[in-house]
Amino acid sequence: MNSEHVNDSAILTVTDLSRTFGGVKAVNNLSFSVSENNIHAIIGPNGAGKSTLFNLITGVITPNQGKIQLVNQDITSLRPDKIAEQGVSRTFQNIRLFPDMTVFETVLIGTYLLTGGKLLPAVFRTKHFRNKERQAKERIEEILKFVGLWGMRHEYAAKLSYGNQRRVEIARALATNPRLLLLDEPTAGMNQKETKELMQLFSEVNKQGITILIIAHDMHLVNTLSNQITVINFGEKLVEGPPEIIQSHPAVIEAYMGRAEVNA
Amino acid sequence: MGQFKHRGFLKIGLILAVAALFFLPLGISNPYVMYIINLILIYVLLSLGLDLIVGYTGQVSIGHGAFFGIGAYVAAILGKNLGFSLWINLPLSIAVTALIGFAIGFIGLKLIEEYLVMATLAFGTIIWLVFLNWTDLTGGPMGISGIPAPPTIKLGSFEFPFIQYHDYYPLLLIFVLLGILITRLIIHSGFGRACTAIREDELAAQAMGIPVFKTKVMMFTISAAFCGAAGALYAHFLHVVSPETFAFGMSVTILTMVMIGGQGSIAGSIIGASILTVSSEVLRETPELRMLIYGLLIVIMIMFFPKGIMGLFKISKKRLLQRNIQAKKAAVEKEGLSYEQ
Numbered sequence: 001m002n003s004e005h006v007n008d009s010a011i012l013t014v015t016d017l018s019r020t021f022g023g024v025k026a027v028n029n030l031s032f033s034v035s036e037n038n039i040h041a042i043i044g045p046n047g048a049g050k051s052t053l054f055n056l057i058t059g060v061i062t063p064n065q066g067k068i069q070l071v072n073q074d075i076t077s078l079r080p081d082k083i084a085e086q087g088v089s090r091t092f093q094n095i096r097l098f099p100d101m102t103v104f105e106t107v108l109i110g111t112y113l114l115t116g117g118k119l120l121p122a123v124f125r126t127k128h129f130r131n132k133e134r135q136a137k138e139r140i141e142e143i144l145k146f147v148g149l150w151g152m153r154h155e156y157a158a159k160l161s162y163g164n165q166r167r168v169e170i171a172r173a174l175a176t177n178p179r180l181l182l183l184d185e186p187t188a189g190m191n192q193k194e195t196k197e198l199m200q201l202f203s204e205v206n207k208q209g210i211t212i213l214i215i216a217h218d219m220h221l222v223n224t225l226s227n228q229i230t231v232i233n234f235g236e237k238l239v240e241g242p243p244e245i246i247q248s249h250p251a252v253i254e255a256y257m258g259r260a261e262v263n264a
Numbered sequence: 265m266g267q268f269k270h271r272g273f274l275k276i277g278l279i280l281a282v283a284a285l286f287f288l289p290l291g292i293s294n295p296y297v298m299y300i301i302n303l304i305l306i307y308v309l310l311s312l313g314l315d316l317i318v319g320y321t322g323q324v325s326i327g328h329g330a331f332f333g334i335g336a337y338v339a340a341i342l343g344k345n346l347g348f349s350l351w352i353n354l355p356l357s358i359a360v361t362a363l364i365g366f367a368i369g370f371i372g373l374k375l376i377e378e379y380l381v382m383a384t385l386a387f388g389t390i391i392w393l394v395f396l397n398w399t400d401l402t403g404g405p406m407g408i409s410g411i412p413a414p415p416t417i418k419l420g421s422f423e424f425p426f427i428q429y430h431d432y433y434p435l436l437l438i439f440v441l442l443g444i445l446i447t448r449l450i451i452h453s454g455f456g457r458a459c460t461a462i463r464e465d466e467l468a469a470q471a472m473g474i475p476v477f478k479t480k481v482m483m484f485t486i487s488a489a490f491c492g493a494a495g496a497l498y499a500h501f502l503h504v505v506s507p508e509t510f511a512f513g514m515s516v517t518i519l520t521m522v523m524i525g526g527q528g529s530i531a532g533s534i535i536g537a538s539i540l541t542v543s544s545e546v547l548r549e550t551p552e553l554r555m556l557i558y559g560l561l562i563v564i565m566i567m568f569f570p571k572g573i574m575g576l577f578k579i580s581k582k583r584l585l586q587r588n589i590q591a592k593k594a595a596v597e598k599e600g601l602s603y604e605q
Binding site for chain 1: 465
């Protein structure tokens, strides 16, 4: 493994990362880095370890070895909430909303890092507390308008269409004010129209200066959207490069395209 | 969470209704009825407290009767032996129960749900045994009697002594209103929202930067403190505490109040406490039957009305979500795409 490959503009650097489940090497000696402001895609067949990788980066599970750095800070094995605090936010492969909340309430949860969870200021409704609450609500308005859900803010998130539920999840992630946004198969199960609209949204998010790391199956999406692709299989890095290179790489075609039906 | 259009009207109406509540004793001549109403107020405080952790945070405790008992015994011991008044004992009871609540929460909340229930059950039983057997301090099975009434409140030339049940009512009402206010302030804050997020989806909550364990422990502590306050008020109101009041049955009773009224709802706590206090007075002669009925009620509520009486006013959104997701899944599978495990 040539882990000495240094990326100066990297926002996220993963070095020699490994995680086993029983005898299965879900992620095996994986190294890669994500450059600031990129849309970086992770692709690979089912079971390649993509979601495990996301769970490792976000601290949901801890690695057996290796290092994860956010810019210059070591975030390996930090608690998920601490990693979120450092500016890493995510969506989940299977949409995880809060069942009993409206769109507005759901996204408001994402402002926790802004408002904080202090008790006494809440009970005494201090000026600082009220300011933060107001800022939080303003931020939600801005985000909901940005993702196009402002008109649905009082609806229960769970009642929305699948595509809009994903938007709620993205809005909630954006409310944490992330530097790096991790999207785990955000368009899985979407129809073509929903996929197209979401892709549009992702590039707009990216234009706001948020780096995106995205797991996807849809090759069309990956090729149009991302400017860097890392292909993994059996938990290991297969190849890495811009879409033009990856598309025609024989190893990729064999491991990924040759096996799964590709919806181009 | 309701979005009322006529908020102004609602506010004025609410203020008038609350003001009217203070004049309630004028219409009641029977001291027994007044006693029941006072008891309801204490139970409302208990339900509010338990609801904070069970309803709003989703962590079930069946040991909160012990916090009620600790609050009551702290006030009883200090009041009886040192002659401290309610005004000193109340904050001390709150402090002691908060401290113990913090310790129990810190240990218990590391466990997953089912084990938390067991841990709180064990805690409740241990505390009850302490009340029963530490005779030197707690009076053993006899309990403690002769706890002093709160000192007469003097406002200029007006005097409010605490002699009959009617006199306690405004005091208890003020504390209940304070409890409701604090509950509202807490749930409509970053901290309160974090608790609700934890109840709904711990993993998603944590991904939003919410420190799950710390938040749970904090809420458990507040919840215990509410019950401690109720305990101190109870001791000074009844002038007697005895261990059987704070046995396992008390924890179940408070939980039943929360479940029947509706979890995560202030109105639910009030309704639940009222119904259960009245029904347990009716069933006073047959305590065994009472526990049987409560047990059945909890099972029925969980099975058919998980959101309690207040939940009947709302549609079950959770079920809607499940249905929605399943429909989507089915649709996706039909199209021959993989949904991913």
